[in-house]
Amino acid sequence: MRDGQPEQYVPGEATPRKPNWELRLYVAGRTARSVKALANLRRICEEHLKGEYQIQVIDVLENPQLAAGDQILALPTLVRKLPEPVKKIIGDLSNEERVLIGLDLRPYGATEI
Amino acid sequence: MLAEESARQLLREAKTALPKAPSGIRGLDEITDGGLPRGRPTLVCGGAGCGKTLLATEFLVRGAIEVGEPGVFMAFEETAEELAANVASLGFDLRKLQQEKKLAIDYVRVERSEIEETGEYDLEGLFVRLQHAIKTVGAKRVVLDSIESLFSGLPNPGVLRSELRRLFRWLKDQGMTVVLTGEKGEGTLTRNGLEEYVSDCVLFLDHRVNDQTSTRRLRVVKYRGSTHGTNEYPFLIDEGGISILPITSLGLGHKASRERVSSGIPRLDQMLGGKGYFKGGTILVSGTAGTGKTSVAAHLARATCQRGQRCLFLAYEESPDQLVRNMSSIGIDLEPLLRDGALRILATRPSAHGLELHLVATHKAIQQFQPDLVVVDPITNLVSVGTPGETQAMLTRLVDFLKLDGATACFTSLTSGDVESEMTEVGISSLVDTWLVLQIVRANGERNRTLSIIKSRGMAHSNQTAEFRLFDGGIELCDTFLGPSGVLTGSARLAQEATDRASALALDQEIARKEAERERRRRQVEQQIASLREDLAAQDADFERAIQEARNRRERVAEDRGEMARTRHQFAGSNEGAGTEEGQT
Numbered sequence: 001m002r003d004g005q006p007e008q009y010v011p012g013e014a015t016p017r018k019p020n021w022e023l024r025l026y027v028a029g030r031t032a033r034s035v036k037a038l039a040n041l042r043r044i045c046e047e048h049l050k051g052e053y054q055i056q057v058i059d060v061l062e063n064p065q066l067a068a069g070d071q072i073l074a075l076p077t078l079v080r081k082l083p084e085p086v087k088k089i090i091g092d093l094s095n096e097e098r099v100l101i102g103l104d105l106r107p108y109g110a111t112e113i
Numbered sequence: 114m115l116a117e118e119s120a121r122q123l124l125r126e127a128k129t130a131l132p133k134a135p136s137g138i139r140g141l142d143e144i145t146d147g148g149l150p151r152g153r154p155t156l157v158c159g160g161a162g163c164g165k166t167l168l169a170t171e172f173l174v175r176g177a178i179e180v181g182e183p184g185v186f187m188a189f190e191e192t193a194e195e196l197a198a199n200v201a202s203l204g205f206d207l208r209k210l211q212q213e214k215k216l217a218i219d220y221v222r223v224e225r226s227e228i229e230e231t232g233e234y235d236l237e238g239l240f241v242r243l244q245h246a247i248k249t250v251g252a253k254r255v256v257l258d259s260i261e262s263l264f265s266g267l268p269n270p271g272v273l274r275s276e277l278r279r280l281f282r283w284l285k286d287q288g289m290t291v292v293l294t295g296e297k298g299e300g301t302l303t304r305n306g307l308e309e310y311v312s313d314c315v316l317f318l319d320h321r322v323n324d325q326t327s328t329r330r331l332r333v334v335k336y337r338g339s340t341h342g343t344n345e346y347p348f349l350i351d352e353g354g355i356s357i358l359p360i361t362s363l364g365l366g367h368k369a370s371r372e373r374v375s376s377g378i379p380r381l382d383q384m385l386g387g388k389g390y391f392k393g394g395t396i397l398v399s400g401t402a403g404t405g406k407t408s409v410a411a412h413l414a415r416a417t418c419q420r421g422q423r424c425l426f427l428a429y430e431e432s433p434d435q436l437v438r439n440m441s442s443i444g445i446d447l448e449p450l451l452r453d454g455a456l457r458i459l460a461t462r463p464s465a466h467g468l469e470l471h472l473v474a475t476h477k478a479i480q481q482f483q484p485d486l487v488v489v490d491p492i493t494n495l496v497s498v499g500t501p502g503e504t505q506a507m508l509t510r511l512v513d514f515l516k517l518d519g520a521t522a523c524f525t526s527l528t529s530g531d532v533e534s535e536m537t538e539v540g541i542s543s544l545v546d547t548w549l550v551l552q553i554v555r556a557n558g559e560r561n562r563t564l565s566i567i568k569s570r571g572m573a574h575s576n577q578t579a580e581f582r583l584f585d586g587g588i589e590l591c592d593t594f595l596g597p598s599g600v601l602t603g604s605a606r607l608a609q610e611a612t613d614r615a616s617a618l619a620l621d622q623e624i625a626r627k628e629a630e631r632e633r634r635r636r637q638v639e640q641q642i643a644s645l646r647e648d649l650a651a652q653d654a655d656f657e658r659a660i661q662e663a664r665n666r667r668e669r670v671a672e673d674r675g676e677m678a679r680t681r682h683q684f685a686g687s688n689e690g691a692g693t694e695e696g697q698t
Contacts, residue, residue, distance in 0.1 A: 026238065028237040028238070028241060033233060033234075033235075037232075040232075060237070060238060060241045060242075061241060064241045064242065064244065064245035065245060067238050067241050067242045067245070068219055068242055068245075071221065071222045071223075072238035072241075072242070073221060073223065073236055073238045073239045073242075073263075073267075074228075074234040074235065074236055074237075074238055074239075074267065075234060075235060075236070075237040075238045075241075076234060077234075077238065078231075086227075087227065087229070088227050088228050088229070089228075089229045089230075089231050090228055090229070090230055090231065090234045091230050091231040091232035091233055091234040092231070092232035092233045092234065093231045093232055094231065094232035094233070095230075095231045095232050098229055098230065098231040099229075099231045101229060102229030102231060
């Protein structure tokens with residue numbers, strides 16, 4: 001975890017205390033879609049959350065019992081464990097706009113046209 | 114030889130082409146001819162609160178306990194705790210089954226607001242979870258309740274549909290017997306067209322209220338590759354789970370017993386060909402109010418219990434305690450029979466359920482208790498729940514069921530005073546084997562009971578109307594008398610009996626008198642004979658004497674003649690000359 005330039009991401013925050021971003025990506029095996037999802041996630045995080053995030057990749061084929069814990073149905077699913085509340089984003093994360101909305105990373109005023 | 118054998122094998126396989134998984138739910142396996150299609154999905158659909166989840170749960174629980182097939186419950190609507198609490202009232206302990214690794218429950222929560230779709234995805238997570246659960250318990254059965262939640266939870270119906278199709282193919286490949294539930298839609302079986310994916314077996318549950326009485330019904334909409342009942346079958350959910358009554362599948366295939374059972378009234382047994390009712394027969398006791406129908410039934414019940422058999426008494430009029438008290442007044446003590454468990458009294462108000470539910474409840478009680486005798490007292494009260502036609506249909510089913518079961522049935526039926534007494538209100542007389550009619554005869558300021566046998570199939574029964582008396586020792590049947598004003602009963606009968614006794618006495622006396630007279634006359638005549646004999650003997654003696662004298666005289670005369678001849682004719686040498694001379698004199 002490294003420190004980055006956070007001001008632009010949490011504009012409403014008075015104190016520059018940055019939350020830790022804990023992200024979990026659930027995939028099923030190393031399919032093309034899993035790989036693509038992870039690549040998309042890395043790219044978006046690097047772009048918007050540089051130095052503030054942690055990604056944990058869980059392969060449910062190896063740890064099926066973990067799928068129930070986070071109520072995983074669709075794969076791939078990205079779960080934002082932190083900051084709270086927990087958010088879920090499904091799909092291969094190729095629609096960056098929606099990923100940002102889903103992660104609450106879109107600055108206010110820019111989410112809707 | 115070998116070809117023949119393989120042909121037979123083929124035929125056998127063709128017959129058992131569709132393996133079935135017994136559901137263990139009472140009645141359902143009979144309707145579906147063995148259970149749900151093994152290794153295939155079955156859709157259970159219906160409106161809210163019709164018992165879909167319960168049916169699915171019971172399928173799993175019974176499978177795990179009775180069939181030895183563990184199961185997976187994938188709940189989309191309730192958590193495992195909620196589910197366990199909901200079915201605990203039915204006697205299903207899901208937690209215990211989970212601990213014993215016979216059941217796995219996976220609660221799948223789908224929250225539309227929490228999900229953001231950002232690209233391509235599939236439902237592999239569902240597959241993985243399902244497979245994990247299946248592996249954990251070694252499941253053979255899977256319930257998805259209700260997978261329809263996915264339609265509202267997932268944003269892309271296109272993906273969902275293709276994934277569902279994949280899911281069912283996958284489940285089939287795994288050999289899982291699947292039950293999935295679906296809410297009834299407008300004009301369709303399910304709201305989201307689940308029937309599109311499940312083409313093997315569809316069950317439809319319904320919950321209707323008719324005349325303020327609700328009845329649950331089940332129908333097999335389709336069952337590919339199998340015969341099944343097509344009617345709507347009423348079912349009951351109670352503390353033992355679901356009971357479905359496959360009523361209309363009954364027929365006239367029952368065996369008829371030759372065994373006879375005592376009615377508990379010795380005189381009545383005599384009237385019934387000397388041996389009583391047929392075991393497994395249907396007995397109808399009809400009569401107006403207060404004729405003693407329940408008492409006749411109670412006698413039979415007691416006799417049954419005393420033979421070491423069991424009796425189920427369905428009381429629609431009296432509470433068990435009231436029945437016990439009333440019967441003890443005629444010397445029938447039901448209390449010890451109840452304590453021994455030989456007798457069970459089920460008292461319900463007819464209006465408590467609809468007719469079908471009464472039938473289902475009765476059916477269930479019979480299956481649990483396995484009685485040798487079932488008394489329904491009285492059947493006429495059931496008419497208050499349904500129309501006479503419905504009641505008749507229900508009783509027909511009950512009679513058929515009892516006959517198949519080999520249990521004797523005794524129905525009492527109340528006839529109203531105005532109706533012809535040889536007519537039962539529910540018109541089931543053609544169904545019964547033995548029909549006793551109890552009547553009240555009003556005469557001489559008294560009401561007296563009589564009993565007659567209208568019919569009794571298969572035995573030579575008495576054609577006599579017997580007077581029927583209830584006293585503290587039970588029922589007594591007496592002969593009745595036909596008088597100028599009809600059958601004599603009560604004190605008229607007693608008077609007639611007295612008259613009869615008097616006239617019998619008079620006859621006896623007359624016979625004795627005649628016999629004495631005859632003796633006297635005989636003696637008289639014999640005396641006469643004796644005196645005549647004496648006369649005869651006396652006359653005989655007289656004549657004998659006279660004859661003897663005459664003979665003596667004749668001899669003396671002859672002697673005298675000879676003497677004279679000798680003296681007259683000294684020289685005459687012949688007697689002839691003398692004789693001639695004598696002849697000439």
